[in-house]
Amino acid sequence: xxxxxxxxKINKSNDSSAKTEAKHIKIPSSKVEFIEKLKEITHSPxxxxxxxxxxxxxxxxxxxxxDVNTLNEQILPTLEKTDCATPRIIKESLLVAEVDLGSxxxxxxxxxxxxAVLIHVEGNSELVIAKISAYQTxxxxxxxxxxxxxxxxxxxxxxxATNISLIRRYITNPNLSNEKYVIGKETNTSLSVLYIKGIxxxxxxxxxxxxxxxxxxxxxxxxxxxTELIDDNSxxxxxxxxxxxxxxxxxxxxxxxxxxxxxxxxxxxxxxxYTFFEFFQSREDQNxxxxxxxxxxxxxxxxxxxxxxxxxxxxxxxxxxxxxIPQPLLVPLSESRAIVPFPPIIEALFLELIIELLREAGxxxxxxxxxxxxxxxxxxxxTAAVQAGITSNILIIIIALCALSAFTTPNYVMGxxxxxxxxxxxxxxxxxxxxxxxxxxxxxxxHLLRQSSLGAPYLQPFYPPxxxxxxxxxxxxxxxxxxxxxxxTSRKVNDKASNNNSSNEEKMKxx
Amino acid sequence: xxxxxxxxxxxxxxxxxxxxxxxTSQIAVGIQGFQRLIVKDATHDAWIxxxxxxxxxxxxxxxMFKTLEIYSTNDLFGIQLDLFGKYLGHLxxxxxxxxxxxxxxxxxxxxxxxxxxWVFPNLSQVFISGTLLILVxxxxxxxxxxxxxxxxxxxxxxxxxxxxxxFPLEYAHYNHLLPVLSNDLVSxxxxxxxxxxxxxxxxxxxxxxxxxxxxxxAQKYVHFGLFFTCFVYVxxxxxxxxxxxxxxxEKTIWALLTLFSIIKLPxxxxxxxxxxxxxxIIILPNLCLFSWSAxxxxxxxxxxxxxxxxxxxTILIFFVSLPVQSRHDINRINNxxxxxxxxVVFIYPLFLYIMASTKKILKKWVKSS
Numbered sequence: 001x002x003x004x005x006x007x008x009k010i011n012k013s014n015d016s017s018a019k020t021e022a023k024h025i026k027i028p029s030s031k032v033e034f035i036e037k038l039k040e041i042t043h044s045p046x047x048x049x050x051x052x053x054x055x056x057x058x059x060x061x062x063x064x065x066x067d068v069n070t071l072n073e074q075i076l077p078t079l080e081k082t083d084c085a086t087p088r089i090i091k092e093s094l095l096v097a098e099v100d101l102g103s104x105x106x107x108x109x110x111x112x113x114x115x116a117v118l119i120h121v122e123g124n125s126e127l128v129i130a131k132i133s134a135y136q137t138x139x140x141x142x143x144x145x146x147x148x149x150x151x152x153x154x155x156x157x158x159x160x161a162t163n164i165s166l167i168r169r170y171i172t173n174p175n176l177s178n179e180k181y182v183i184g185k186e187t188n189t190s191l192s193v194l195y196i197k198g199i200x201x202x203x204x205x206x207x208x209x210x211x212x213x214x215x216x217x218x219x220x221x222x223x224x225x226x227t228e229l230i231d232d233n234s235x236x237x238x239x240x241x242x243x244x245x246x247x248x249x250x251x252x253x254x255x256x257x258x259x260x261x262x263x264x265x266x267x268x269x270x271x272x273x274y275t276f277f278e279f280f281q282s283r284e285d286q287n288x289x290x291x292x293x294x295x296x297x298x299x300x301x302x303x304x305x306x307x308x309x310x311x312x313x314x315x316x317x318x319x320x321x322x323x324x325i326p327q328p329l330l331v332p333l334s335e336s337r338a339i340v341p342f343p344p345i346i347e348a349l350f351l352e353l354i355i356e357l358l359r360e361a362g363x364x365x366x367x368x369x370x371x372x373x374x375x376x377x378x379x380x381x382x383t384a385a386v387q388a389g390i391t392s393n394i395l396i397i398i399i400a401l402c403a404l405s406a407f408t409t410p411n412y413v414m415g416x417x418x419x420x421x422x423x424x425x426x427x428x429x430x431x432x433x434x435x436x437x438x439x440x441x442x443x444x445x446x447h448l449l450r451q452s453s454l455g456a457p458y459l460q461p462f463y464p465p466x467x468x469x470x471x472x473x474x475x476x477x478x479x480x481x482x483x484x485x486x487x488x489t490s491r492k493v494n495d496k497a498s499n500n501n502s503s504n505e506e507k508m509k510x511x
Numbered sequence: 512x513x514x515x516x517x518x519x520x521x522x523x524x525x526x527x528x529x530x531x532x533x534x535t536s537q538i539a540v541g542i543q544g545f546q547r548l549i550v551k552d553a554t555h556d557a558w559i560x561x562x563x564x565x566x567x568x569x570x571x572x573x574x575m576f577k578t579l580e581i582y583s584t585n586d587l588f589g590i591q592l593d594l595f596g597k598y599l600g601h602l603x604x605x606x607x608x609x610x611x612x613x614x615x616x617x618x619x620x621x622x623x624x625x626x627x628x629w630v631f632p633n634l635s636q637v638f639i640s641g642t643l644l645i646l647v648x649x650x651x652x653x654x655x656x657x658x659x660x661x662x663x664x665x666x667x668x669x670x671x672x673x674x675x676x677x678f679p680l681e682y683a684h685y686n687h688l689l690p691v692l693s694n695d696l697v698s699x700x701x702x703x704x705x706x707x708x709x710x711x712x713x714x715x716x717x718x719x720x721x722x723x724x725x726x727x728x729a730q731k732y733v734h735f736g737l738f739f740t741c742f743v744y745v746x747x748x749x750x751x752x753x754x755x756x757x758x759x760x761e762k763t764i765w766a767l768l769t770l771f772s773i774i775k776l777p778x779x780x781x782x783x784x785x786x787x788x789x790x791x792i793i794i795l796p797n798l799c800l801f802s803w804s805a806x807x808x809x810x811x812x813x814x815x816x817x818x819x820x821x822x823x824x825t826i827l828i829f830f831v832s833l834p835v836q837s838r839h840d841i842n843r844i845n846n847x848x849x850x851x852x853x854x855v856v857f858i859y860p861l862f863l864y865i866m867a868s869t870k871k872i873l874k875k876w877v878k879s880s
Contacts, residue, residue: 320631323781432634434788435626435642442646442792449660450653463660464525 025105029125031058041109053079056122057090065115067134070096075117075130087126090119098131110188137162143245145412148284155245160264163247164192167262170251171196181212187219191226194260199485201257204273207454208259223263223270232452237420239413240453241272242279249283257485259454273453275460277473280304282410285476293476300408301474307405308421311348312429312437314398318344320433336392345430347391351399352422354381359403359419461486518584518721524659526728533713533736535662535796538743540621541709543790545744546751546766553702554757555687556694558748560702564710565741567703569734571860572713576730578864579720581871587717588811594866601812608808610855614711615801616828617848619643622794623832624841629768629787640832643791644825647798651806651821655722658803662796669793672786673743676750678774683753708849709744711856712797713737718804 025041028034035050038060042048047063057079061071074095082093091099102108102118108127112118115133140162143155156163164178175197182190193212195205211230220226227241228234244250245267253271254260261270280300285293317324318337325333340347358377362370385391402422409415421444428436451458461469469486471477549557582590587607592600623639650657716733723729751766763769771783779785806820835841 321781321784324779324784326775326778326780329778433631434785435630435634435639435791438788438791439642439646442795443649445664445792446646446650446653446657446661449650449657449664457656459660463663464528465663 027103027105027108027120027125027127029123031056031120031122034058034120035060037105038109041105058120058122059117060112060120061117062112062115065113065133065135066117067132070132071117075119075132079119085121087119087121087124087128090121090128094128094130096130096132100129100131102127102129113188135159140166146244146246146249146283146410148282148287150287151284152246152248154247156247156250156262156267156269158265158267160190160192160262163262163269164194166247167194167251167254167260170247171254175199176254179209183212183215183217184220185218187221189220189264191220191223191261191263194254194262195258196254199255199257200259204259204454204456208261208272212261220263221265223261223266223268226261226263227270227272232454236447236451237417238276238448238451238458239279239411239417240274240451240458241270242274242411243268243270243413245269246283252283252286255484273456275453275456276448276451276458277460277462279411279414280409281473286479290476290478297475300410303405303408304418307402307418308425309437309441310398310402310405311352311422312425312440313434314395315344315348315426316429316433316437319430333392333394336394339389340392341389343430344395345426347395348399348426348430349423351385351391351395352402352426354385355399355403356419520724522655523722523724524656526723526725526732528659528663529716529719529723529729529732530736530739531663531666532659532715532719532796532800533733534739535665535793536712536715536800537710537736537740539618539712539794539797540625542744542747543625543767544765545706545709546748546755547760547763548705548708549702549748550752550757550760551702552698552705553694554698555689555752556692556699557702557752558745559692560699561706561741561744561748563699564703564706565737565744567857568710568713568737571857572716572730572733572737574864575714575717575860576733578860578867579717581867583726584721586719586721586807588808590863590867592811594863594870604808604811607855608805610851611801611804611808612824612828613848613851615798615805616831617844618794618797618801619828620832620835620841620844622790624838625765625768625787625790628838629765630784636836637833640829643795643798644829646791646795647802648821648825650795650799651802652818654817655803658796658799661792661799665792665796669789672789673746675771675774675782675786676747679750679754679770682773683750685753687753687756688749704853705849706744707853707857708845710740711849711852712800714856714860715800715804717860718807 025037028037031052035058039048045062049061049063051059053059053076059075059079078093078095079090082090085093087101091101100111102111103126108116108118108129111129111131114131115135116129116131119128119130121128137159138157140154140157142153146155154166156166168176173196177193177195177197179193180190181193182188191212193205193208208230215229217229220229224243227239227243231240233240242249242253244253247269250260250269250271258271258273261272263270281297285297288296318333322330337344342350354377358373358381362373365373382396386393386396403419406415406419409418425437425440428440430436432439448459449457449463457464460466461473466486468483472482472486476482546557549560553560578590579585582593585593588604591603591607594600595603619640622643623636626639627634627636650661713733713736716729720726720729747767750770751760754770755763755766760766768783768787771786772781774780774782776782802821802824805824806817809815809820835844
């Protein structure tokens with residue numbers, strides 16, 4: 001990742017000088033000159049279509065990027081009718097929604113590459129830009145990675161326009177602001193910053209705006225890269241912004257005052273600021289009855305602890321602290337460990353590694369082969385390892401439990417973190433027993449306390465304690481008790497939080 | 512006043528968090544073995560001694576806040592500079608820094624000793640103090656917000672330990688508590704005096720005060736914190752008295768840990784090993800608060816960066832802690848510390864308050880005349 005960043009920066013410095021030179025190219029008024037110039041800039045690609053409608057009018061577009069029907073039915077007939085006209089007249093007579101006049105060649109070329117038809121009229125140094133872009137997009141499908149039983153079954157796709165229209169279907173509100181940015185020197189990726197005016201705190205919106213404007217990168221191919229670039233701390237293992245493919249989760253975030261970013265070409269939208277505990281919530285929790293949702297959340301949180309600390313505790317106990325185990329439990333433990341030739345730490349690392357390999361293989365393989373992995377891993381490796389006397393039965397149970405617990409994390413990125421965290425702790429447990437585990441625990445807590453997301457404390461609402469927001473954090477209380485606008489996101493620069501809160505609520509009611 | 516502090520709102524924390532600060536700063540290594548010292552004088556009336564000592568603490572906190580309120584937004588170091596002038600003020604500030612560092616040292620040393628006695632007899636003390644200091648550096652460099660956060664999480668994540676003390680009650684002899692008040696007042700007061708080592712720590716409020724957001728609520732939460740620790744100590748003491756006989760207790764250095772060690776659960780035995788390791792998170796906020804207080808004092812004398820300070824501080828402590836190894840040494844250090852702490856925490860604030868209020872009255876008098 002660091003290497004990539006460096007390369008990007010070097011690229012940037014090289015081409016920035018070239019670009020400033022080529023910035024202000026006037027459009028030649030003569031047809032031949034114009035076409036030559038255009039070909040020179042675009043290096044005459046094979047899909048560049050140049051059509052001469054009449055002696056004076058030429059249209060240029062990139063094949064497959066535009067809607068051919070509109071071109072045939074709207075633009076071509078109009079152009080044929082209006083012979084020897086100026087660009088201004090053509091612009092007015094075209095029955096296309098988005099028509100513009102351009103006088104700068106570079107900008108026009110960019111528009112063409114997004115999906116516009118350029119119309120050149122002999123003797124004029126202005127171009128008509130008719131934006132009739134049409135791209136091939138995947139149809140809307142169910143979100144594969146964030147599936148849920150109850151709730152809407154629609155996910156984002158890769159088109160920015162489709163995604164924003166999806167969001168607008170959920171939130172019909174004139175206050176839903178949409179700010180457009182284009183970043184990436186090589187890719188010119190467009191992205192939208194979405195938030196609801198009056199609910200989202202200006203402070204956070206400004207931070208996001210500033211961080212995006214300050215970005216100096218050559219390319220953004222996915223929103224996941226953007227999250228790492230605009231994070232508070234990109235060195236930490238913990239994600240500080242949510243990537244979601246669910247429009248309902250995204251809108252839920254916007255309505256509770258978060259700032260959202262949608263990147264063109266990526267089916268994952270970004271929500272920020274996001275806190276540690278929110279990563280373990282599922283959108284479905286809101287749709288279930290509250291006691292069940294609370295139970296599931298508590299289950300997930302205990303799963304984190306199990307998944308991080310269970311194997312290390314096993315290692316520590318069997319290496320140093322035999323006396324902690326009661327006698328009835330000690331007998332089966334020592335029986336199953338009696339034939340194992342390795343110390344517990346090697347045994348545990350070996351099995352953990354197998355589980356990780358299985359998971360990685362399962363993720364990379366085509367789905368059809370994936371099932372074999374389960375059989376190979378579960379039955380062949382597991383049973384055989386025990387029978388061969390390489391590991392103990394009890395450890396297999398513990399490792400499986402840890403793996404299972406890690407998979408309950410609703411967020412994939414956070415799930416990865418929880419799984420990987422275990423490894424250094426196993427080492428510490430193997431060397432210094434419970435003391436090592438406790439050392440890791442303290443380090444982890446201090447680390448989490450030090451993190452922030454857009455400047456907001458990462459462990460909110462647990463620390464700093466916000467009792468009102470606890471209603472929807474580790475537990476979920478009935479909906480009337482839940483404050484739709486957590487203090488986290490409605491926090492203002494000065495201490496007038498309560499005032500602003502009430503005014504925001506009024507706005508919400510009005511809208 | 513030149514010594515006024517400028518603190519931005521970002522650095523401040525809410526008053527209720529003071530509750531957690533006070534609780535963690537009081538409960539550290541002392542609680543593991545304070546029973547023996549107090550019972551030696553007050554025998555089975557030891558819990559009355561604890562109540563008395565807390566009563567006195569409440570009074571001291573009241574005086575402390577009266578002093579701080581005279582200066583509205585200043586900490587102890589600023590007050591001392593204002594009262595004693597530049598040179599004497601700096602000298603007193605520096606000796607207070609030494610006291611705080613001594614407290615840091617005592618906590619560190621006692622904990623390493625417990626670890627080596629109960630859990631890892633062969634683990635080098637150097638390693639334990641090294642790892643502890645790494646944790647202190649990491650949380651200190653995060654700023655006050657992180658330190659207060661460590662205090663908060665420390666209280667929340669260790670509160671379950673109190674429930675463990677219900678197990679020894681199975682073997683309790685409640686008649687150990689009777690007859691109430693059979694000791695004379697002097698021996699009870701002596702017991703209260705022995706509480707010093709265990710009860711001190713709340714004096715960090717003196718230095719934290721300017722960083723509290725709503726200052727008029729601060730005192731309330733400090734008193735709440737004292738009430739809570741008082742409850743914890745009295746509870747622990749009563750459990751100890753009803754469980755141990757006097758003769759047994761005299762031979763038990765860490766009575767609390769012995770109490771834990773008899774607990775048997777279907778899946779765990781010898782809980783004290785887990786508890787001792789878990790104790791790391793109880794002493795960590797103490798170390799953080801003490802090092803932070805030392806930093807606030809040093810900054811008044813010479814303006815240095817926090818990161819530079821904490822490295823120098825921890826390295827110094829590390830080397831000082833090397834020669835102190837045996838139980839005997841540590842016991843002696845504890846005794847010296849509790850003697851000093853008694854004067855610093857319980858007597859000095861009274862003196863300071865008298866000085867500050869006289870100065871205030873004098874100023875008024877000068878102005879009016």
